[in-house]
Amino acid sequence: MTCTKVTLRKRAISKGRYSLYLDYYPGIRNPSTMKMTRRESLGIYIFQAPKNSIEQSYNKEILQKAEGIRAIRVQSLINEEFDFLDKHKLKASFLDFFYDLVLKKDQKWLMVYTHFSNFVNNQCTFEDVTINLCRRFRSYLLNANQLKHKNLKISRNSSASYFSTFRALLKIAYRDKLIPENINDFLEKIDYEDTKKEYLTLEELKQLANTPCKIPVLKSASLFASLTGLRISDILKLDWSEIILASDDGYCMRIRTEKTETETTLPLSEEALELCGTPSLGKVFKGLERTMVYQPLKKWVADAGITKNITFHCFRHTFATLQIAAGTDIYTVSKMLTHKNVSTTQIYADLVSFKKRESANKISLK
Missing domain, CATH: 1.10.443.10 (Intergrase catalytic core)
Known part of the structure; x- marks a missing residue:
């Protein structure tokens, strides 16, 4: 296997600047598009002839950052990781990705999706999902009005719950390599307020x-x-196929919980089983x-x-x-x-x- 060499190069552009790019030799193939590529524009530039110490310092700092990116690319090639080639992923709709998950989740996910969609005016790509955007959405939730009762503010605990769901979304996006960094590491949770937990005697x-x-x-x-x-x-998605006979001759539920995605087996009392009605197929x-x-x-x-x-x-x-x-x-x-x-x-x-x-x-x- 031929080892690809990665070289930092520059190209003269307008206004006395050089545009920086990486040169791959031999070229590398994008595993998604199967197209070969030799160049990767870094989207940054330096001055061709620095006029003062400020421009000299700028050039030095930018070249150091560009060299850092080059080193990361070399490491990625050694590890055979080509995610950096899939820049079209960043242009894809984050909202579409969000909504696809909503269809598999509960009502709360739809509420969060609607709030986020309103927040970004119905337009958001993966490239737009930055730490700053997510922090601003956190602030939005703390001050936004309810969707149904537009004259009432979202409660503190609802805001906390909504932001927790949004953080779960970010975790999935990062896990699926749709966003380049784990943004949750830079976000503060919204703390819940203590409330009275009502129950029946x-x-x-x-x-x-x-x-x-x-x-x-x-x-x-x-x-x-x-x-x-x-x-x-x-309870809404509980299926008869998930109610099984246990080793002690009693019945139990073998389920995967919606909220925590926990695989668990829970015993059923005879009274609880009676409430389920006559066994059949489906829900x-x-x-x-x-x-x-x-x-x-x-x-x-x-x-x-x-x-x-x-x-x-x-x-x-x-x-x-x-x-x-x-x-x-x-x-x-x-x-x-x-x-x-x-x-x-x-x-x-x-x-x-x-x-x-x-x-x-x-x-x-x-």
Whole structure:
């Protein structure tokens, strides 16, 4: 195999300048287009005849940077990495890439896509995705109005959640070598504000279970979430093929979670399995739609005489707090919730106030 030599060269252009480029000999083939190339313009220039110390310093600094690029190209050729040739990738639409992912993700990804599309006026290539652009989008999220209620600001926690999703997008783009650097290394997260995590007590959950709901599948899915801790995104896509017989003759779910993309196997209680209905093909909760977890859910909760502000995600909180209250250790609850860190699960232990009282009374001098 012939080793390609990379030489930094210059070409005279207008206004007394030299344009800098790299000369490859012999030429190299772009693995995507299969075309041969000899030259790579660096898009930078130096003065042909520096008139003062400023221009001399400029020339010296630019030549050092150009030499640095040349060294990187030599290393890439040695490692047989030719990504730098695919400059047409940088001209491709970042928004199209984003939207293709949205089609595979949940509603939140669509919300973030819409905000970002508005932010960039519906035009953004991979070349446009810079640290500065992403930092400005972070600032945008902290000050933008909601999409549906245009007179209301996005909440702090929604901004944090949206930016977290955007950072996940950047991670995928970098992993797929569509952007040249891991921009997340230079971005600050948006911190979440502490909020009250609402949940149902066991008595309230039983009260809700005994209350009729106009949408049976909504009732089944909600109670299922309370017994398993599963998120709405995972319940919506839960398939009968993912419910299998375990080695202990019980049933379990073998799923890949939507939010954390975690492969996990979770046991199912007999009550949770009954809520799934008769086994068949396809989705478990057929007919369940995300729109049902808003007004229809609020109506059902109100009919049960529960005045708490209960959202579908509160059933996940309910599962966690009831498990901890029943004595299940935090590590096990963490695994059931597919949390990556036990510290995330700790907040549910803090919610169970009577467990704190029980702990306080364990030490007595009498």
